[in-house]
Amino acid sequence: MGGEATMGVARSVGVIRGVGVIRSGSVLRGEAMAAGVGVRRLLILVFTLLATFCEITSANFRAREKQIIDEIIGPANYDKRIRPAGANDTGPAIVHINIMIRNVQTISDVKMEYSIQITFREQWNDHRLTFDNMQGRIQYLTLTETDMVWMPDLFFKNEKEGHFHKIILPNLYIRIYPNGGVLYSIRISLTLSCPMDLKLFPLDRQQCQLLMASYGWTTEDLVFLWKDVDPVQVTKNLHLPRFTLEKFITDYCNSKTNTGEYSCLLVALIFKREFSYYLIQYYIPCCMLVIVSWVSFWLDQNAVPARVALGVTTLLTMSTQTSSINQSLPPVSYTKAIDVWTGVCLTFVFGALLEFALVNYASRSDKHREKMKEKMKEQKKQWEAEHAAALEAVMHEQAEDGHTFAMPSSAPRPRRLMDLLIAKTKPLVSRHNGGMGTEKGRPCEIHLQPPRKNCCKTWLSKFPTRSKRIDVISRITFPLVFAFFNMAYWSTYLFTEEEEENPK
Numbered sequence: 420m421g422g423e424a425t426m427g428v429a430r431s432v433g434v435i436r437g438v439g440v441i442r443s444g445s446v447l448r449g450e451a452m453a454a455g456v457g458v459r460r461l462l463i464l465v466f467t468l469l470a471t472f473c474e475i476t477s478a479n480f481r482a483r484e485k486q487i488i489d490e491i492i493g494p495a496n497y498d499k500r501i502r503p504a505g506a507n508d509t510g511p512a513i514v515h516i517n518i519m520i521r522n523v524q525t526i527s528d529v530k531m532e533y534s535i536q537i538t539f540r541e542q543w544n545d546h547r548l549t550f551d552n553m554q555g556r557i558q559y560l561t562l563t564e565t566d567m568v569w570m571p572d573l574f575f576k577n578e579k580e581g582h583f584h585k586i587i588l589p590n591l592y593i594r595i596y597p598n599g600g601v602l603y604s605i606r607i608s609l610t611l612s613c614p615m616d617l618k619l620f621p622l623d624r625q626q627c628q629l630l631m632a633s634y635g636w637t638t639e640d641l642v643f644l645w646k647d648v649d650p651v652q653v654t655k656n657l658h659l660p661r662f663t664l665e666k667f668i669t670d671y672c673n674s675k676t677n678t679g680e681y682s683c684l685l686v687a688l689i690f691k692r693e694f695s696y697y698l699i700q701y702y703i704p705c706c707m708l709v710i711v712s713w714v715s716f717w718l719d720q721n722a723v724p725a726r727v728a729l730g731v732t733t734l735l736t737m738s739t740q741t742s743s744i745n746q747s748l749p750p751v752s753y754t755k756a757i758d759v760w761t762g763v764c765l766t767f768v769f770g771a772l773l774e775f776a777l778v779n780y781a782s783r784s785d786k787h788r789e790k791m792k793e794k795m796k797e798q799k800k801q802w803e804a805e806h807a808a809a810l811e812a813v814m815h816e817q818a819e820d821g822h823t824f825a826m827p828s829s830a831p832r833p834r835r836l837m838d839l840l841i842a843k844t845k846p847l848v849s850r851h852n853g854g855m856g857t858e859k860g861r862p863c864e865i866h867l868q869p870p871r872k873n874c875c876k877t878w879l880s881k882f883p884t885r886s887k888r889i890d891v892i893s894r895i896t897f898p899l900v901f902a903f904f905n906m907a908y909w910s911t912y913l914f915t916e917e918e919e920e921n922p923k
Contacts, residue, residue: 502636503546516646529747541602543571563592591604623756628687639679665691667687712771777889781889
């Protein structure tokens with residue numbers, strides 16, 4: 420009985436302990452879940468406070484920027500009509516300039532102008548615009564209206580037309596830095612004059628300038644300077660249809676007038692003309708027209724319609740080509756390289772037409788000469804026949820009168836007219852032997868040299884008529900002269916182009 424009681428007590432104690440352990444575990448789990456919920460709530464509260472603080476700080480910055488702008492450029496503190504002072508509050512205001520070339524739309528040879536789009540920037544210092552940057556938290560202030568601060572009175576001296584870009588909003592801004600520095604940037608499209616020297620056209624290089632100067636402030640009040648680093652920037656994808664931007668040069672061009680000396684900046688853009696376009700459009704067609712005009716040299720001299728049509732057609736086509744070239748260029752007083760080329764090509768085409776006129780004249784002259792020769796032969800035969808008949812009549816009369824002389828059995832035939840003339844004109848006495856017609860006066864045949872043969876004459880003798888000889892000579896002369904002209908033309912103008920590219 421005692422053992423069973425002891426075992427029952429032990430079981431009851433174990434059950435009580437198990438129940439206590441279970442209760443303590445559930446309590447711990449509840450406390451952990453409550454702690455997790457508290458941490459989440461704490462984090463949410465922290466983030467909310469931080470966001471609120473950032474919004475308050477940002478709002479404070481915006482409010483502070485507005486306050487600074489009202490303070491530094493308010494009507495009570497700032498007068499935009501007065502220029503900023505120079506270094507140490509003395510001397511002229513210094514304005515640094517730099518530009519970025521975004522695009523070059525057109526370069527017109529006829530109007531001698533070019534259109535360009537640039538980003539124009541000016542930097543200067545105005546001590547009246549200094550402000551507290553709140554320990555570096557305000558880097559600069561941005562304005563979008565230019566009438567709030569003083570601006571340099573810069574203008575473009577060689578401008579023809581220009582406009583600002585206002586899509587979607589005006590493409591400009593003004594930045595004011597804590598130390599009083601001012602940066603002005605704007606996008607501008609300009610059409611500028613560009614006087615050109617077209618003596619080497621189309622193997623030329625053109626220098627187009629961009630001139631910027633002060634309109635009203637003299638150098639005692641305002642001085643423009645190029646920025647020390649990258650005064651001119653060019654976009655990487657700049658593409659021109661017929662030119663290549665080789666380089667640019669920055670310089671100063673201060674001008675003196677009756678009202679004083681004014682600061683001026685200059686940037687010279689060196690454009691090289693792309694020759695491949697003009698080679699395809701001008702030089703090769705002209706050369707082909709000249710070669711086509713030579714085809715008439717190989718046509719028959721009697722093919723008058725074909726040769727006239729070919730010559731006139733090539734001449735008119737060459738004239739049209741020359742006119743189209745001149746229409747794309749301004750009327751200048753000097754001779755251009757393309758004028759020399761077209762003029763010589765036109766001369767060759769015109770010379771081919773004149774050559775046919777000469778051939779036609781020579782052909783008609785040859786025909787007239789052949790007719791005269793045939794007529795002379797007929798007259799000669801008729802005279803010989805009449806002379807033979809007269810001799811026979813005389814001999815017959817003498818035979819009838821009985822005054823005939825002893826004649827050899829075989830009487831020689833009467834000589835021909837030319838033989839009689841040669842016999843009459845031949846001298847009876849040689850002049851070399853003092854009147855003695857002996858064999859000593861004859862030159863020695865051993866020491867005689869055969870006459871030298873002229874290759875050209877021998878070759879031309881194969882062609883019986885003068886018209887054919889003219890055509891054959893033209894077939895060789897025209898191409899040779901045109902080839903020599905090409906050698907002289909290209910060597911002259913290409914050498915001149917190299918001299919301009921690499922001046923001493």
